[in-house]
Amino acid sequence: ALRAYWTAKKGVYVPGGRYSVGDNSDRGISGPNWEIDLKPYFIEIEEVSRVDYRKFLNSLQVDGHKNCHPDEPRGLTHHPERRQAGDGPVAWVSWWDACAYAGWKGARLPSEMEFEVAAGYDMSAKSRRSYPWGDAYGRGEGGSYFGLLGLDNDVQEWTSSDYTAY
Numbered sequence: 001a002l003r004a005y006w007t008a009k010k011g012v013y014v015p016g017g018r019y020s021v022g023d024n025s026d027r028g029i030s031g032p033n034w035e036i037d038l039k040p041y042f043i044e045i046e047e048v049s050r051v052d053y054r055k056f057l058n059s060l061q062v063d064g065h066k067n068c069h070p071d072e073p074r075g076l077t078h079h080p081e082r083r084q085a086g087d088g089p090v091a092w093v094s095w096w097d098a099c100a101y102a103g104w105k106g107a108r109l110p111s112e113m114e115f116e117v118a119a120g121y122d123m124s125a126k127s128r129r130s131y132p133w134g135d136a137y138g139r140g141e142g143g144s145y146f147g148l149l150g151l152d153n154d155v156q157e158w159t160s161s162d163y164t165a166y
Contacts, residue, residue, distance in 0.1 A: 011042035012118070012147045019117045020128050033128070036113050043110055043118045045143070047089035047150045047157070048101060053080075056101050067103035072096050089150055098158035112161035118146050119157075 022033040057078060065072065078100055081092040093101075102109050110118070120129050122145045129135055132144040132151040143149045 010046070011044050014038075014041050014043060014114070014118050014146055016040035019113075019121055020126070021113055021116050021121075023128070038114060038117060041110070041114055043114065043146075043148070045147055045149055049087050050084055050090045051087045053090040053093075053101060056104050059104060063104075065100070068100040069096060069103070072100065076100075091156070093158075095158050099160075109158055109160040112159045115157060115159050119144050119148050119151055121145060 016037075016039045018035050018037050020033060020035055060078065065076075068076075073096070076094075076096055078093070078097045080090060080097070081094075084091060098109060116128075119132050121127070122129050124145070129145070131137065132148065144151060
C-alpha cells in the first residue's frame with residue numbers, strides 16, 4: 001500500500017519538532033530509540049484506494065511515465081502483482097509503483113521517520129506508542145494520534161527511505 005505525502009486536501013498536518021523514534025524492545029527491527037528533528041509536513045490519512053490507483057494506471061495511457069522516478073527500470077506497467085477487487089487499499093505494488101503514484105499526485109513518499117511519527121507518536125505524552133492506537137496489544141480501534149487510519153490491516157506501507165537498521 002502507499003500513503004502519499006502532499007497537501008492538506010485529504011491529509012493531516014504533522015507539526016515540525018523533535019520526536020522520539022525507534023524502539024528499545026527485544027523485537028530488534030526498529031531500534032534503538034533515538035530523537036530526530038523533522039520539518040512540518042502533511043500526510044494522507046488513509047492509504048491509497050484501489051479506485052484512485054486505477055485512475056493513476058489509466059493516466060499512464062495518456063501521460064506515460066513522465067511522473068516516474070528517473071531511475072525506474074524500463075518496462076514497468078505499475079499494475080499490482082495480484083488482482084484486487086473492491087475499494088480497499090491497493091496492495092501488491094512495488095516501491096517503483098508507489099513512487100510513480102506519488103509523483104502523479106504531485107507528491108512524494110514520506111520518509112520512514114515521517115511515517116513513524118505520524119503513525120505512532122503521541123503528542124500529548126511526548127512519546128512513541130507501542131501501536132498506532134495506543135500501548136495495548138490487539139486489533140486497533142481508530143487511528144493514530146494524528147488520525148492516520150488503516151494501520152492495523154497488514155498492508156505494507158512504502159516510504160522514500162531505504163530499509164536499514166536505525
